[in-house]
Amino acid sequence: MPPVPHYDGTIDPLDHLETFRTMMFLHGASDGFFCRAFPTTLTGAARLKPNSIDNFVYFGDDLVRHLMSSRRPRKTAVSxxxxxxxxxxxxxxxxxxxxxxxxxxxxxxxxxxxxxxxxxxxxxxxxxxxxxxxxxxxxxxxxxxxxxxxxxxxxxxxxxxxxxxxxxxxxxxx
Missing domain, CATH: 1.10.1200 (Non-ribosomal Peptide Synthetase Peptidyl Carrier Protein; Chain A)
Structure with missing residues (x-):
């Protein structure tokens, strides 16, 4: 499986989360595997405590809320x-x-x-x-x-x- 780029909290967390989800879905990974593999993609301030994810669907929302300051505003036609x-x-x-x-x-x-x-x-x-x-x-x-x-x-x-x-x-x- 190709490596997922590491996330340190300085770019849009949704981009990282979507890249990770896409890679996992592509390889047919289970929710349990998602929960164990995702922390390995985090570095620096974004790093989590071991075994802190028990449901990936809910965790994604929590991560985005936690790292909202890193989120880029979406571009619009007006921009x-x-x-x-x-x-x-x-x-x-x-x-x-x-x-x-x-x-x-x-x-x-x-x-x-x-x-x-x-x-x-x-x-x-x-x-x-x-x-x-x-x-x-x-x-x-x-x-x-x-x-x-x-x-x-x-x-x-x-x-x-x-x-x-x-x-x-x-x-x-x-």
């Missing part, structure tokens, strides 16, 4: 609206950052994601391209975004090549 493309940041990097955040929003509506991406982008040309596409799914939104980035990078490379060739023609080396 995506605060993301902005930084000055000088390439669109590809900005969209990558947006994607990492969007993955943390449960049941993200495609139109909300599209609006957040449009609000945060600096390029009006990009905004037009996304708005024209009117994505009906997150996959469609990202496909259009990747297509735009690919075209933008290709044009930039061609422009750079054209400038270099033009400079070489103006200043031929002997």
């Amino acid at each position: 995506l609206m605060a993301l902005r493309q930084e000055d000088g940041e390439p669109l590809k990097a900005s969209v990558s950052r947006f994607n990492r955040e969007a993955l943390q929003v449960p049941h993200l509506d495609p139109s909300a994601a599209s609006n957040a991406l449009l609000v945060g982008a600096k390029s009006n040309e990009f905004r037009r391209a996304v708005a024209r596409r009117n994505p009906h799914s997150l996959m469609n939104l990202m496909a259009g975004t990747e297509e735009y980035i690919s075209v933008e990078e290709t044009l930039a490379a061609l422009d750079s090549n054209w400038r270099r060739t033009s400079e070489e023609e103006k200043n031929p080396t002997k």
